[in-house]
Amino acid sequence: xxxxxxxxxxxxxxxxxxxxxxxxxxxxxxxxxxxxxxxxxxxxxxxxxxxxxxxxxxxxxxxxxxxxxxxxxxxxxxxxxxxxxxxxxxxxxxxxxxxxxxxxxxxxxxxxxxxxxxxxxxxxxxxxxxxxxxxxxxxxxxxxxxxxxxxxxxxxxxxxxxxxxxxxxxxxxxxxxxxxxxxxxxxxxxxxxxxxxxxxxxxxxxxxxxxxxxxxxxxxxxxxxxxxxxxxxxxxxxxxxxxxxxxxxxxxxxxxxxxxxxxxxxxxxxxxxxxxxxxxxxxxxxxxxxxxxxxxxxxxxxxxxxxxx
Amino acid sequence: xxxxxxxxxxxxxxxxxxxxxxxxxxxxxxxxxxxxxxxxxxxxxxxxxxxxxxxxxxxxxxxxxxxxxxxxxxxxxxxxxxxxxxxxxxxxxxxxxxxxxxxxxxxxxxxxxxxxxxxxxxxxxxxxxxxxxxxxxxxxxxxxxxxxxxxxxxxxxxxxxxxxxxxxxxxxxxxxxxxxxxxxxxxxxxxxxxxxxxxxxxxxxxxxxxxxxxxxxxxxxxxxxxxxxxxxxxxxxxxxxxxxxxxxxxxxxxxxxxxxxxxxxxxxxxxxxxxxxxxxxxxxxxxxxxxxxxxxxxxxxxxxxxxxxxxxxxxxxxxxxxxxxxxxxxxxxxxxxxxxxxxxxxxxxxxxxxxxxxxxxxxxxxxxxxxxxxxxxxxxxxxxxxxxxxxxxxxxxxxxxxxxxxxxxxxxxxxxxxxxxxxxxxxxxxxxxxxxxxxxxxxxxxxxxxxxxxxxxxxxxxxxxxxxxxxxxxxxxxxxxxxxxxxxxxxxxxxxxxxxxxxxxxxxxxxxxxxxxxxxxxxxxxxxxxxxxxxxxxxxxxxxxxxxxxxxxxxxxxxxxxxxxx
Numbered sequence: 047x048x049x050x051x052x053x054x055x056x057x058x059x060x061x062x063x064x065x066x067x068x069x070x071x072x073x074x075x076x077x078x079x080x081x082x083x084x085x086x087x088x089x090x091x092x093x094x095x096x097x098x099x100x101x102x103x104x105x106x107x108x109x110x111x112x113x114x115x116x117x118x119x120x121x122x123x124x125x126x127x128x129x130x131x132x133x134x135x136x137x138x139x140x141x142x143x144x145x146x147x148x149x150x151x152x153x154x155x156x157x158x159x160x161x162x163x164x165x166x167x168x169x170x171x172x173x174x175x176x177x178x179x180x181x182x183x184x185x186x187x188x189x190x191x192x193x194x195x196x197x198x199x200x201x202x203x204x205x206x207x208x209x210x211x212x213x214x215x216x217x218x219x220x221x222x223x224x225x226x227x228x229x230x231x232x233x234x235x236x237x238x239x240x241x242x243x244x245x246x247x248x249x250x251x252x253x254x255x256x257x258x259x260x261x262x263x264x265x266x267x268x269x270x271x272x273x274x275x276x277x278x279x280x281x282x283x284x285x286x287x288x289x290x291x292x293x294x295x296x297x298x299x300x301x302x303x304x305x306x307x308x309x310x311x312x313x314x315x316x317x318x319x320x321x322x323x324x325x326x327x328x329x330x331x332x333x334x335x336x337x338x339x340x341x342x343x344x345x346x347x348x349x350x351x352x353x354x355x
Numbered sequence: 356x357x358x359x360x361x362x363x364x365x366x367x368x369x370x371x372x373x374x375x376x377x378x379x380x381x382x383x384x385x386x387x388x389x390x391x392x393x394x395x396x397x398x399x400x401x402x403x404x405x406x407x408x409x410x411x412x413x414x415x416x417x418x419x420x421x422x423x424x425x426x427x428x429x430x431x432x433x434x435x436x437x438x439x440x441x442x443x444x445x446x447x448x449x450x451x452x453x454x455x456x457x458x459x460x461x462x463x464x465x466x467x468x469x470x471x472x473x474x475x476x477x478x479x480x481x482x483x484x485x486x487x488x489x490x491x492x493x494x495x496x497x498x499x500x501x502x503x504x505x506x507x508x509x510x511x512x513x514x515x516x517x518x519x520x521x522x523x524x525x526x527x528x529x530x531x532x533x534x535x536x537x538x539x540x541x542x543x544x545x546x547x548x549x550x551x552x553x554x555x556x557x558x559x560x561x562x563x564x565x566x567x568x569x570x571x572x573x574x575x576x577x578x579x580x581x582x583x584x585x586x587x588x589x590x591x592x593x594x595x596x597x598x599x600x601x602x603x604x605x606x607x608x609x610x611x612x613x614x615x616x617x618x619x620x621x622x623x624x625x626x627x628x629x630x631x632x633x634x635x636x637x638x639x640x641x642x643x644x645x646x647x648x649x650x651x652x653x654x655x656x657x658x659x660x661x662x663x664x665x666x667x668x669x670x671x672x673x674x675x676x677x678x679x680x681x682x683x684x685x686x687x688x689x690x691x692x693x694x695x696x697x698x699x700x701x702x703x704x705x706x707x708x709x710x711x712x713x714x715x716x717x718x719x720x721x722x723x724x725x726x727x728x729x730x731x732x733x734x735x736x737x738x739x740x741x742x743x744x745x746x747x748x749x750x751x752x753x754x755x756x757x758x759x760x761x762x763x764x765x766x767x768x769x770x771x772x773x774x775x776x777x778x779x780x781x782x783x784x785x786x787x788x789x790x791x792x793x794x795x796x797x798x799x800x801x802x803x804x805x806x807x808x809x810x811x812x813x814x815x816x817x818x819x820x821x822x823x824x825x826x827x828x829x830x831x832x833x834x835x836x837x838x839x840x841x842x843x844x845x846x847x848x849x850x851x852x853x854x855x856x857x858x859x860x861x862x863x864x865x866x867x868x869x870x871x872x873x874x875x876x877x878x879x880x881x882x883x884x885x886x887x888x889x890x891x892x893x894x895x896x897x898x899x900x901x902x903x904x905x906x907x908x909x910x911x912x913x914x915x916x917x918x919x920x921x
Contacts (some may be wrong), residue, residue, distance in 0.1 A: 048824055051810045061737060065808070068738070072728040079695060079724045083717055086702035087709075090638070098704040109700065110644045110693075117692040121685040121731070128735030129678055135737070136674055151514075185510040186604060188669060188744060192810025195741040199670045201605065202509060203598020206671040219819065223744040223812040225503050227510060228430050231815035315598065332599060 054214040054239060055194040057135045064131055138209035142175035146341040149200040150183040152229030157341050162252035167236045170212055171245035177209040179306050188224035191237050197223055205307035212239040262346025265339055284321050290348045295322040309344045374874045389474035390877060395460035397481050402448050402456060409443035412436045417833040420826045425817040433816040434501040441504025446526050447488050449760055453625035455536050457767045458564045460775060464868035465561050467549025467884045472542040480532040487529025494518035508596035508607040512588040520589050523582040530575045537571030540564050551886035558866055558890045562649050563628025566656040570617045578614035581607055605670055612663035620659040622756055624652060626763030627694055630716045633766050634698055635891040636864040637713035638705030642891050643697045651690035658687040668739045677736050684734035691727050695720060711785030715766035718793045722758030747807025750800045758796055773861045777873040778854030784846040791839035798832025865892055
């Protein structure tokens, strides 16, 4: 049936207000233009006895300036209105719960901080900010949850993020919104919002829970990371203790913050953002580690900061 | 005295040049013609064929979408259908529809020239379009392309198992036709204007062709680069868009939209020009705010180059880029709004009649307004995040492209048809088609705004049940629309052998094209006209005509010197 989409996140409510304001405004303009066109067409139809008085040049020039100015003012108002909303919801809270999302033709996979994994669905707790770190294994996909009024492309070779705070429990559509081939319209999923207790119980019951950091710690040695990145190593590689959240100067002069996306990218594509003062000698792990192992490593690197700081 | 000579009669006392249609009947006389009018007809035939192919694909898609599960065709077939529809309609119908078809016919006539500046280059443009079209049709016959008309990488470069290279080469070749037409029109407008036709006396249709030519010349090379990169990546495996080898999939989107956003203006600016001609003629009024209209068109052409990033708000580009592109997109709304208000203002104080062209033009104002206003929605970053890649976008650009440009094309085709063929079509059938198209169009595409807002993604072959009601409505509308599109070929075709002779100026319009015979002679004018007034001089300046008869002031006086064609 024709029903408004569910509104199930903090930004969805303010989105709906903004959308309504623009619909009302547009409706008003359409009515205005339609009225002008229809009234003029009838009143000034050929043979009508309407009084066609002279429009002095000055008057028409003033009319012109008036509606140009009004349009410019309106456009700037809506720019401000929309951009203010955008900036208000741009940055995720620092304590947001992290979930790693992996897209590939034609399925969605999610890995929670605890190591719990799910396929084709994503369970999140009510009222808690959740941030998704998203990667694609093949082509560009797009993570679209109409109930949250949010969409973010998932691009191979980079990590994109998206965050939300659910405000209603229930199950909501997840669509792939960027055309990705034969199975595009079947690349569907389900976002399940549960209250905090139910979510905790659900997470507890998942296999693999509680092991993400541990897995990362083991892997840090097994995969050979420690042999270079250990402070005692003979190889000249950056010391990773306390790396998380710090600004990192790069060889090309940029300075980036070592967030989860940066760490993930550095493991999968080490040549892209080389740290200043180091040679680009790190091997590429993109074919060697799967996304859960990368997520484990990132989780482990984050704990290094806590130990250190 | 032959019939053709009769049709192309000159002014009294002049020799009688033959109609361009009678200047040869062999196939060779058409395929090797350098007459801009004949080339325009070659284009008209070409885009009609492509419109039918692209329209059939759309009809099949709407049928498929009647039911939520994909039942009529397979997912792969559906993906090939929407790609075919997009590629054909954008590059082989919309882009050449008004500039290369109507523009080719009218431009030299409207500026009092004997032809375009480079008649042979003009013919080459058509052959390039045909060559490109043949490549695209070949890819269709071999098995189709499934990337969408946007050819996004890395899907198109590394993953698609379809005839991407062939189709991309087709569009690439066709692009050179666009560039050649653009250069030709720019030079023509600069050098071929008749005596007295100063820049500020140019009809707005000529200005719109000038603006669109700038965009075609400057933007199309970017498309060529983007498509060539896809082709060489597929052929030589260069890894330009492959992140594993240091490539960047997003790079393609930047280059592609650097062309394709201006291309939206290639597809709508000439429509602005057509509508300005038609409205003034049937309202018997000078255009409201001529100078503002000229500068608005140039502003749109130039601003159009700086807004491409608004197609990429969710691609992962930075917040700052999003805000800047959003700001520029709102800014471009201002000149567009000026045009809508000025068209409405033009009606004020007129003596309006409602011929078919005028119905199309009035419909255009409404549909373009709705299309433009929904442009404000998608210029807002947070709203675009929700509605981009949904049916809201599909509806938005169809309101501009079909509601705007296709409507303008029909307005222009009906307006100039008597000039092109020398015949009048059935006005009642034409009005019926115009009304049916307006109703069918809104019936088809308005529900799609709601579908997009509800969250239905575009390019979906199957969809959840929640979306069915509106999809059925949209498909019903498409039936009306398809029926409406089949009418003009019938009554316009009939007019060729049953139509009354049109006379030189059936609408009593002011443009120079109406001062020569219908159909015009090969050289356009027996004697080149000289211009001494502003355009749209339907009444004396600053005087309101009280009777319709007052409003047929002649804009043009004929030169008395037959040797003067400088």
